[in-house]
Amino acid sequence: MPIALQIAAELGVRPPQVQTAIDLLDGGATVPFIARYRKEATGGLDDAQLRELQMRLGYLRELHERRAAILKSIEEQGKLTPDLRAAIEAAPTKQELEDLYLPYKPKRRTKAQIAREFGMEPLADQLWADPTLDPAQAAQPFVKAEKGEGGEDFTTIAAVLDGVRDILAERWAEDAALVQSLREWLWQEGQLQSKLAAGKNEADPEVAKFRDYFDYAEPMSRVPSHRALAVFRGRQLEMLEARLIAPLAEDGKTSLAEGRIALHLGWRHQGRPADDLLRKCVAWAWRVKLSLSTERDLFARLREEAEKVAIKVFADNLRDLLLAAPAGARAVMGLDPGIRTGVKVAVVDATGKLLETATIYPHEPRRDWDGSIHTLARLIAQHGVQLIAIGNGTASRETDKLAGDLIQYMHKMAASQPGITLPAIEKVVISEAGASVYSASEYASQELPDVDVSLRGAASIARRLQDPLAELVKIDPKSIGVGQYQHDVNQSELARALDAVVEDCVNGVGVDLNTASAPLLARVSGLSGAVAKSIVRWREQNGAFGNRQQLLKVAGLGPKTFEQSAGFLRIRGGDNPLDMTGVHPETYPVVEQIIARTSKPIEQLMGRAEVLKTLKPEQFATAQFGTITVKDILAELEKPGRDPRPGFQVARFNEGVNDIADLKEGMVLEGTVSNVAAFGAFVDLGVHQDGLIHVSQLANRFVSDAREIVKTGQIVKVKVLEVDVPRKRISLSMKLDAATGKTGKHDKSEPRENRYAPPPRGNKPGGRAPQAPSTAMASAFEKLKGLQTR
Numbered sequence: 001m002p003i004a005l006q007i008a009a010e011l012g013v014r015p016p017q018v019q020t021a022i023d024l025l026d027g028g029a030t031v032p033f034i035a036r037y038r039k040e041a042t043g044g045l046d047d048a049q050l051r052e053l054q055m056r057l058g059y060l061r062e063l064h065e066r067r068a069a070i071l072k073s074i075e076e077q078g079k080l081t082p083d084l085r086a087a088i089e090a091a092p093t094k095q096e097l098e099d100l101y102l103p104y105k106p107k108r109r110t111k112a113q114i115a116r117e118f119g120m121e122p123l124a125d126q127l128w129a130d131p132t133l134d135p136a137q138a139a140q141p142f143v144k145a146e147k148g149e150g151g152e153d154f155t156t157i158a159a160v161l162d163g164v165r166d167i168l169a170e171r172w173a174e175d176a177a178l179v180q181s182l183r184e185w186l187w188q189e190g191q192l193q194s195k196l197a198a199g200k201n202e203a204d205p206e207v208a209k210f211r212d213y214f215d216y217a218e219p220m221s222r223v224p225s226h227r228a229l230a231v232f233r234g235r236q237l238e239m240l241e242a243r244l245i246a247p248l249a250e251d252g253k254t255s256l257a258e259g260r261i262a263l264h265l266g267w268r269h270q271g272r273p274a275d276d277l278l279r280k281c282v283a284w285a286w287r288v289k290l291s292l293s294t295e296r297d298l299f300a301r302l303r304e305e306a307e308k309v310a311i312k313v314f315a316d317n318l319r320d321l322l323l324a325a326p327a328g329a330r331a332v333m334g335l336d337p338g339i340r341t342g343v344k345v346a347v348v349d350a351t352g353k354l355l356e357t358a359t360i361y362p363h364e365p366r367r368d369w370d371g372s373i374h375t376l377a378r379l380i381a382q383h384g385v386q387l388i389a390i391g392n393g394t395a396s397r398e399t400d401k402l403a404g405d406l407i408q409y410m411h412k413m414a415a416s417q418p419g420i421t422l423p424a425i426e427k428v429v430i431s432e433a434g435a436s437v438y439s440a441s442e443y444a445s446q447e448l449p450d451v452d453v454s455l456r457g458a459a460s461i462a463r464r465l466q467d468p469l470a471e472l473v474k475i476d477p478k479s480i481g482v483g484q485y486q487h488d489v490n491q492s493e494l495a496r497a498l499d500a501v502v503e504d505c506v507n508g509v510g511v512d513l514n515t516a517s518a519p520l521l522a523r524v525s526g527l528s529g530a531v532a533k534s535i536v537r538w539r540e541q542n543g544a545f546g547n548r549q550q551l552l553k554v555a556g557l558g559p560k561t562f563e564q565s566a567g568f569l570r571i572r573g574g575d576n577p578l579d580m581t582g583v584h585p586e587t588y589p590v591v592e593q594i595i596a597r598t599s600k601p602i603e604q605l606m607g608r609a610e611v612l613k614t615l616k617p618e619q620f621a622t623a624q625f626g627t628i629t630v631k632d633i634l635a636e637l638e639k640p641g642r643d644p645r646p647g648f649q650v651a652r653f654n655e656g657v658n659d660i661a662d663l664k665e666g667m668v669l670e671g672t673v674s675n676v677a678a679f680g681a682f683v684d685l686g687v688h689q690d691g692l693i694h695v696s697q698l699a700n701r702f703v704s705d706a707r708e709i710v711k712t713g714q715i716v717k718v719k720v721l722e723v724d725v726p727r728k729r730i731s732l733s734m735k736l737d738a739a740t741g742k743t744g745k746h747d748k749s750e751p752r753e754n755r756y757a758p759p760p761r762g763n764k765p766g767g768r769a770p771q772a773p774s775t776a777m778a779s780a781f782e783k784l785k786g787l788q789t790r
Helices: 003-011 015-026 031-037 047-076 082-090 094-104 111-117 121-129 135-142 157-173 176-189 225-236 256-265 275-322 369-383 396-415 435-439 442-447 453-466 468-472 491-509 529-542 548-553 559-568 585-598 627-638 775-786
Strands: 191-196 215-219 240-245 332-336 343-348 354-360 387-391 426-430 668-677 680-684 691-694 715-724 729-733
Touching (some): 003 015, 003 047, 015 047, 031 559, 047 094, 047 491, 082 094, 094 176, 111 157, 121 135, 240 275, 332 369, 343 369, 343 453, 354 369, 369 396, 387 453, 396 426, 426 453, 435 442, 453 468, 468 491, 548 559, 585 627, 691 715
Parallel strands (some): 332 387, 387 426
Antiparallel strands (some): 191 215, 343 354, 668 715, 715 729
16 A cells, blocks of 8 residues: 555545645655644644654655565575565564564574474474374484584484474474464453562662552453563562463463464364364463563553653653743743752843853752842842742752742832832742753853853753743753653653653744744754754844844745745734734745735734634635635734744642652642653652652543643642652642641632742751841942932
């Protein structure tokens, strides 16, 4: 079947749609470009369908190449029959193709081959065709007088019959239909079993991590992704022993797999002279040949399916994180918590430009709490900081407490001065995963060449609060920390999936051409890393882009690249208002028709839903751009430059809860979802150990996938069900008590000033009672006079 027809059948779409998409992909078009600007050509295939199409296209082309190589190999051996050719050409998967090729695949010299070389195959055929023959008598003519030159021994009847066994067992083990039938049966009926590896001490902390799998068994087809990967990791680390368990007969000893083999072969024991030998051959085929290879194949299948789920979970979490609400153009102070090495501080302006850095030591051993507040207050006043971003690493809760005291102090000082109104200051604890990777990266050294590596992380934390997408694209997606068992899955498949997510997110939001970094531009449809650097270089030499057409002046950016990228690049305040929208330059003539029809300038059309909704798309459709494209243009004009990401809000941690030991059963806390898997969601409570909401505790109804309820980055209220301090496990629930009146999601009905109000003061870290700000600190208030009065 032609590839386009097969993919169309799988996706449930028309073959012409698929063929057009294939032609566009082969022509260099990207998935975001096709999904957004070639809807007419593909009949409206969306980005998810196109990603699936792209993946299947690659797989089927590889299958086609492998099929051609196998046909050539068998043909060269002179063994390619019409039936075999037909079977190979009809094989739908690589696995089935390899099953058919197995008998003809060059391999090392086996015992069965040696037996054939010494003429034992006719005897095997005789005994299989006529079990009434006496094996010993039939074998007598095949006994050799002496051993072979390589030591091959067929000098006894027993040795000859062993050769018969090897020949028949190998023949059956290479029967593609039998192998596939047995494999599917064991997938449905077999079990994955794991036990503690021999010689391992279960009290060992590293071994104890796999305690749940010391005596574990589950039907193969129903093993969840996370359990499969946990077992495989334990086996790889030699902590666990894992095996496939086939169903046993009533005697509890004989595998039912042997009966399945006999049934497939059409043989059963009838007490004939050769039946005992044939039963041994069947048992040998299972125990020596098929059991191990089938276990290997099914383990590979289980791992592959588990990896697909794990990669999808990782990709979904990454998408949620990249599309998290941006705080926007506000001055931000980033705090990278630390204890002995101090808290690293970086202040960035509304555009993300680094203004100032510092290091403070509020925690052990210096405990300079007041001095730290003095320094931070000066930075806030001097740079008009409105947001404080706190990394969630070591000492994050203590640093969050410091920020709370700082905000209270700033407001107290401002309130004491007539005519001074301090802008609202909010603190947010965010994930710092990947910040250290960015700090030591080549790009960070180019972007912040004169800044110490330890301080670059604080700058990254501040910027990722302003715009998570723009900052996180500078980091390898695998370092962002939203996946599970990410080192256990196929790394090339993981990278492909994550790169696709980043590409879709960046192009879905759009990129400001005049402020975007090179790593962000490199994720735009059609732009390579080299071209992205050329754009930044052109911008530095010539100033801001005034219009999209100037892109063609950038070295290395030709018409094809312009076509692929221009629609995703935004220019605010440029020569043409359309350049700030998602309208592609190739469709500007359509907009000109709309302007002519309405007799209104573009400025009076953009954002005017009441005018745009009166227009009929078919009035402006052309042979090149149909009604689907016109509808998209009108939608873009109605909300020009809209950001698809949600509004910004922050979580509030509970005072006095800094460590897992501070958690008590029944506590109701607020936290941020850090990771989501099918079996549940992990929540950052600020205690240096994420808690788990099992899928059964997400809602008062059945939930099959945690993502139905929560997403990475979402703020939730949870109740502590159980705390296991030694194993560092926290069980949580979103099924809160009726008395709380909450659903588990952030209560948007609560007044904003209450939701963001600083928590009451509590004890300082280290057991010291809170102290009033020193008189020396009061001088920091002088800096407030520079703030705008209201």
